[in-house]
Amino acid sequence: MYHKTTGYRIFSACNHLFLITLSILCILPLVHLMAVSFSGPAPANAGLITFWPKDFTIEAYQKTFDNPNFLNSTWISVQRTVLGTALSMTVTTCAAYALSKEKVLGGRNVYMWYFIFTMLFSGGIIPGYMLITKLGLINTLWALILPGLVGVYNIILMLNFFRNIPRELEEAAVIDGTNHFQTFLRVYLPISMPSIATITLFIIVGHWNAYFDGLIYMREVEKLPLATLLQTIVVQTDFSNMDPETVKKLSQRTVKSAQIFISLIPILAIYPFLQKYFVHGIVLGAVKE
Amino acid sequence: MNQTVPTAQPSKSTNTKHMKPFVSPLRKHTWMLHLMVLPAVVFTFIFAYIPMSGILMAFQHYKPKHGLFGSEWVGLEHFRYMLQNDYFLQIVGNTLFFAVIKMVLNLVVPFVFALLLNEVRKSIIKRSIQTLVYLPHFLSWVVLAGILMDMLSQTGIVNQFLTWLLGIKPIFFFGEGNWFRGVVIVSDVWKEFGFSTIVFLAALAGVNPSLYEAAEVDGANRWRQTLHITIPALMPILIVVGTLALGGVLNANFDQIFNMYNSLVYDKADIIDTFVYREGLLSGQFSFATAVGLLKSFISLILIVISYLLAYRFANYRIF
Numbered sequence: 001m002y003h004k005t006t007g008y009r010i011f012s013a014c015n016h017l018f019l020i021t022l023s024i025l026c027i028l029p030l031v032h033l034m035a036v037s038f039s040g041p042a043p044a045n046a047g048l049i050t051f052w053p054k055d056f057t058i059e060a061y062q063k064t065f066d067n068p069n070f071l072n073s074t075w076i077s078v079q080r081t082v083l084g085t086a087l088s089m090t091v092t093t094c095a096a097y098a099l100s101k102e103k104v105l106g107g108r109n110v111y112m113w114y115f116i117f118t119m120l121f122s123g124g125i126i127p128g129y130m131l132i133t134k135l136g137l138i139n140t141l142w143a144l145i146l147p148g149l150v151g152v153y154n155i156i157l158m159l160n161f162f163r164n165i166p167r168e169l170e171e172a173a174v175i176d177g178t179n180h181f182q183t184f185l186r187v188y189l190p191i192s193m194p195s196i197a198t199i200t201l202f203i204i205v206g207h208w209n210a211y212f213d214g215l216i217y218m219r220e221v222e223k224l225p226l227a228t229l230l231q232t233i234v235v236q237t238d239f240s241n242m243d244p245e246t247v248k249k250l251s252q253r254t255v256k257s258a259q260i261f262i263s264l265i266p267i268l269a270i271y272p273f274l275q276k277y278f279v280h281g282i283v284l285g286a287v288k289e
Numbered sequence: 290m291n292q293t294v295p296t297a298q299p300s301k302s303t304n305t306k307h308m309k310p311f312v313s314p315l316r317k318h319t320w321m322l323h324l325m326v327l328p329a330v331v332f333t334f335i336f337a338y339i340p341m342s343g344i345l346m347a348f349q350h351y352k353p354k355h356g357l358f359g360s361e362w363v364g365l366e367h368f369r370y371m372l373q374n375d376y377f378l379q380i381v382g383n384t385l386f387f388a389v390i391k392m393v394l395n396l397v398v399p400f401v402f403a404l405l406l407n408e409v410r411k412s413i414i415k416r417s418i419q420t421l422v423y424l425p426h427f428l429s430w431v432v433l434a435g436i437l438m439d440m441l442s443q444t445g446i447v448n449q450f451l452t453w454l455l456g457i458k459p460i461f462f463f464g465e466g467n468w469f470r471g472v473v474i475v476s477d478v479w480k481e482f483g484f485s486t487i488v489f490l491a492a493l494a495g496v497n498p499s500l501y502e503a504a505e506v507d508g509a510n511r512w513r514q515t516l517h518i519t520i521p522a523l524m525p526i527l528i529v530v531g532t533l534a535l536g537g538v539l540n541a542n543f544d545q546i547f548n549m550y551n552s553l554v555y556d557k558a559d560i561i562d563t564f565v566y567r568e569g570l571l572s573g574q575f576s577f578a579t580a581v582g583l584l585k586s587f588i589s590l591i592l593i594v595i596s597y598l599l600a601y602r603f604a605n606y607r608i609f
Contacts, residue, residue, distance in 0.1 A: 019402075091329050094329070104322065111326055121587075122340070123343045123344055125566065127344065130353075150329045209428075211429065230435065
């Protein structure tokens with residue numbers, strides 16, 4: 001037995017140490033971020049914080065929530081995430097169900113290539129921007145939802161899952177006299193929950209983290225989703241359309257950290273629950289046949 | 290299932306003669322299926338196919354007030370200008386530099402990590418490690434750029450640590466081109482290596498245990514087992530992941546560079562996509578930026594097709 005040998009034991013000990021160090025390195029920046037956000041401004045600006053707050057205070061969080069733009073942007077992000085995910089999932093699962101019926105759906109391959117071509121080639125950001133302008137969607141929530149509504153990769157993931165559902169289940173439903181809509185709703189959806197959860201997670205994270213569409217399609221600070229607001233405050237440090245008093249508050253090191261940390265909370269909150277699903281989902285999409 | 294074969298599966302020819310064939314209602318109402326794809330077809334048409342007509346701008350001097358059909362046609366002028374432009378060649382170089390290094394590291398690091406993680410036997414330790422290393426994948430580059438700018442600043446935690454450890458002067462990570470390139474590459478690998486191991490771990494779980502038992506009997510130690518069983522078993526998936534990554538060789542990760550770079554490091558870090566953004570949306574050079582984007586998309590298209598053909602040829606991979 002190889003794992004009883006001395007050589008393997010030494011390797012195993014080093015290996016554990018290495019892997020554990022590496023995985024701690026993956027969250028250390030977040031720990032530092034949190035420590036800074038709960039520290040007093042003086043030690044934070046002097047760079048004295050490592051992984052534990054100094055002069056513990058929640059002042060940075062109070063300042064963040066005093067800023068009406070922050071709450072407003074959070075609300076916009078919540079709206080786009082909920083509405084966008086619901087619409088995306090409806091369109092994706094319906095299309096995937098139909099496309100999984102290889103033998104029944106006429107012109108299935110035409111449909112498939114129609115979708116796949118958009119994965120291979122796109123007009124680029126400038127024509128996309130012009131289209132949104134022409135449609136009059138600038139400064140509306142729809143500009144953040146509609147362009148990314150159909151995720152071709154998600155359709156493919158979903159249809160591969162649907163294809164692996166045993167035919168007996170469908171046949172049983174057919175004998176009960178159901179049509180396609182009913183089979184889809186009562187047979188396919190309920191037993192596909194793991195992959196639906198996977199794709200939902202990806203879409204939620206995608207919406208919550210999306211900043212670029214807000215940057216180019218939204219022209220007023222009141223309309224920015226949270227990720228874009230953060231991008232302008234933390235990364236670009238572009239304060240051109242905010243009043244100087246707010247700017248002074250927001251640009252402090254501790255307040256910046258607090259804002260970033262708050263934006264992470266939804267992701268951190270759903271992550272553990274959905275972890276078991278996404279691992280399963282990815283594997284399904286990547287390794288098949 | 291318990292019935293004998295002939296009664297369970299009557300051949301079609303004998304069946305149709307004696308009785309009306311059973312046609313599943315799912316075969317009859319195919320209009321429902323077309324209706325179900327319709328929303329996806331319509332949205333794809335509006336938001337993916339209509340913008341494709343915008344690539345015509347690349348062959349024009351596009352003026353918004355004249356529109357796509359009233360602007361002056363200039364043929365390949367923008368492309369000619371592009372290829373004679375030294376700065377353009379430099380950003381192509383930068384793009385390839387980042388993309389190739391990231392592609393290699395994002396293949397090798399997760400592969401090695403998966404092999405090492407596979408040696409961890411306690412499932413609680415294994416799962417805790419997985420939970421931690423998958424997490425960075427879900428953070429956005431906006432958030433990470435904010436964190437990195439703070440941590441790597443002159444007074445940030447990294448420089449403080451280096452000064453304490455080595456006694457060196459603070460490094461200007463975000464202002465010094467070569468240091469910046471290092472930050473870009475390391476942070477990208479840091480963010481994605483964990484998540485990329487998922488596919489390899491799945492393949493590892495599928496290796497037939499009896500192969501290891503046989504090797505054990507033959508007296509092979511763990512290193513030899515890894516070399517002769519594990520690595521060959523992972524080769525097909527490694528080839529698939531590697532070849533599919535080829536298609537992205539002109540994508541050096543816009544979100545990352547865009548959120549991290551600044552004018553001090555343009556010469557070392559500006560990539561095609563960030564250039565298109567600045568030229569097109571910030572300076573209003575619609576036609577030129579579209580031309581740059583079009584050339585990039587066109588080359589990417591060719592690379593993607595080649596990589597899928599390779600993946601199909603060598604690993605029998607099919608996308609759908």
